[in-house]
Amino acid sequence: MDDEQLELELSRALARRDPPAGFAARLMARVPEPGPAVAWWWPVWAPAAALAMALLVVVVAGGLWRQREQRLAAERASAEQLMQGLKITSAKLEAVRTRLYRHAAAKQGKL
Numbered sequence: 001m002d003d004e005q006l007e008l009e010l011s012r013a014l015a016r017r018d019p020p021a022g023f024a025a026r027l028m029a030r031v032p033e034p035g036p037a038v039a040w041w042w043p044v045w046a047p048a049a050a051l052a053m054a055l056l057v058v059v060v061a062g063g064l065w066r067q068r069e070q071r072l073a074a075e076r077a078s079a080e081q082l083m084q085g086l087k088i089t090s091a092k093l094e095a096v097r098t099r100l101y102r103h104a105a106a107k108q109g110k111l
Helices: 003-013 023-030 046-110
Strands: none
Touching: none
């Protein structure tokens, strides 16, 4: 089979032809009648799923809120400990300063 004959057979096979009489009617007879309109995106279990998702959001949000509160409480406790440490340090430094002042005054009086 040469190329020319192959092209001729292909063009005959792929040529546009009108469908036989009654084709559209037979095809439409096979198509089922549409049923009642049902939202495909709202299945029967959707309300339960929506409730589950809402509960999940509440649980996650509650967990995040509790975690934030714990972090803030830890920061407050840390700040309070820092302030207490600074007060103790200040008191100790004041005591050392007073002793040094008295020692220096006593030394000047003796000289």
